Amino acid sequence: MTWHPTEAASITHQHHQAATTIPQQLTPLHPTSYRWRELTRRFQAYSEDPQATSRQHAGTCRTCLYLDAGLAGQAFTQYACEGCHRTALWHNTNVPRLCLACARYHGVCQRCGGSID
Numbered sequence: 001m002t003w004h005p006t007e008a009a010s011i012t013h014q015h016h017q018a019a020t021t022i023p024q025q026l027t028p029l030h031p032t033s034y035r036w037r038e039l040t041r042r043f044q045a046y047s048e049d050p051q052a053t054s055r056q057h058a059g060t061c062r063t064c065l066y067l068d069a070g071l072a073g074q075a076f077t078q079y080a081c082e083g084c085h086r087t088a089l090w091h092n093t094n095v096p097r098l099c100l101a102c103a104r105y106h107g108v109c110q111r112c113g114g115s116i117d
Ligand SMILES: [Zn+2]
Pocket: 081, 082, 083, 084, 085, 086, 098, 099, 100, 101, 102, 103
């Protein structure tokens, strides 16, 4: 189990930096465009965290749940956990960085390894 708290903190810091650019990304877009509506919807969900309970239960941070474009294929994909290096199957091609056991153990997001909030 080698997942460092400093790593989680730095990932989360990058996430928060990225999230703060969303309102700027909206500025040049037309409010009726699909992208404007999609970004606005995602940013609102990210800010309000309406699925907080199920999100924390599933071990996913706000960025991965609400902001991830999720353009993943549907095929089961094998991945190696970066914490314990065991291989496991994921339900699509957008594989997580950690297995659920490691994510729970370190209290971080399974998909990106950042802090859960
Ligand atoms: Zn693991």
